[in-house]
Amino acid sequence: MVIIISIGGYFFSIYFGRPVWWKYINTFFPLLVFIISSIDIGSNIFLIFFGLSILIFKGAIFDRVPLYLSSTLVVDALSRIAISRNAKKFIDIGSGTGVVVFGLSCRIKQCCITGVESAPLTWLIGYCTKLYNKSDNVCWLYGNMWRTNLSEFDIVYAFLSPDPMTRLWEKATLEMGEGTILISNSFPIDGVAPDSIEYIGDKRGSVLYCYFPSAHKKNKADNLNQDSYLGY
Ligand SMILES: C[S@@+](CC[C@H](N)C(=O)[O-])C[C@H]1O[C@@H](n2cnc3c(N)ncnc32)[C@H](O)[C@@H]1O
Numbered sequence: 001m002v003i004i005i006s007i008g009g010y011f012f013s014i015y016f017g018r019p020v021w022w023k024y025i026n027t028f029f030p031l032l033v034f035i036i037s038s039i040d041i042g043s044n045i046f047l048i049f050f051g052l053s054i055l056i057f058k059g060a061i062f063d064r065v066p067l068y069l070s071s072t073l074v075v076d077a078l079s080r081i082a083i084s085r086n087a088k089k090f091i092d093i094g095s096g097t098g099v100v101v102f103g104l105s106c107r108i109k110q111c112c113i114t115g116v117e118s119a120p121l122t123w124l125i126g127y128c129t130k131l132y133n134k135s136d137n138v139c140w141l142y143g144n145m146w147r148t149n150l151s152e153f154d155i156v157y158a159f160l161s162p163d164p165m166t167r168l169w170e171k172a173t174l175e176m177g178e179g180t181i182l183i184s185n186s187f188p189i190d191g192v193a194p195d196s197i198e199y200i201g202d203k204r205g206s207v208l209y210c211y212f213p214s215a216h217k218k219n220k221a222d223n224l225n226q227d228s229y230l231g232y
Helices: 002-015 020-038 043-063 072-084 099-107 120-133 165-175 213-229
Strands: 089-093 112-117 138-142 155-158 181-185 196-199 207-211
Touching: 002 020, 043 120, 072 099, 072 155, 072 181, 072 207, 089 099, 099 112, 099 120, 099 138, 112 120, 120 138, 165 181, 165 213
Parallel strands: 089 112, 089 155, 112 138, 155 181
Antiparallel strands: 181 207, 196 207
C-alpha cells in the first residue's frame, strides 16, 4: 500500500508540473513515515526533532525560504565583485550559518560584512563562529531581513527562494542607493532583466543575478515622465 502511495505521489508531482524536489518529497515521504512509525521511538524524540527543525527552518515556515548554503566558488565570486567595486559595506540577508559572511570577512578585510538571520539555531552557529574567529569586520545580527534597512549597503546578497523575490525587489528599489548592487543567487526577479549574470560553475550550477535597483528606479521614473508628456 505504501509503495502504491509513493508511486502515486511521484506521478501526481509530474501531472501537476511540480518542481523536481517535490517528486522526491512526494515519493519518499510516505516511505519515510512508514519506516519511522514502525520503529519503536519515544514521543520525546519526535518532540526534540520537531523543536530542532523549527529552530533551524523557521525561515521556511514564515518566508518559504529553507536553509541551504552558498558554495565556496560563490563566495570567491562575491569577493571578486566586492573588491572590483571597492565595496565598503556588504550584507547577506538571510545569512544562514554565515558561510558567506565569514568567507568574505577573511577575504576582504577592508569591507564591513553584515549578516542578518532569523532562525535561532543557525544564527547561534554564526554567533559562535564570530566569537571563535574574532572577526572584527563582521556584524552578525539576529533579526528579520524585511525589517533591515538596506540603504547603507553597497552590496546586498540574497540566496532565498523564488517566493520572496518580488517583495525583495520592491524593498531594494525603495531603499538601495545610487550605484549599489543587489545580487541574487539562483533566483532571478520575475519581470526584471538582470543587469549582469555570472555563471559560477559549481556542482549546484549556481548563477548570480546582478541588479542595480537605482538604475531601474530611474528608468521607470523616466518612462513615467515620458508617458505623462505624451499625455497617457
Ligand atoms: C538559502 S539560506 C542562505 C544562507 C546563506 N545566505 C548562504 O548563502 O549560505 C536562506 C536563509 O535565510 C533565512 N531567512 C529566511 N527568512 C528570513 C527573514 N525574514 N529574515 C532573515 N533571515 C531569513 C533562513 O533561515 C535561511 O537561513
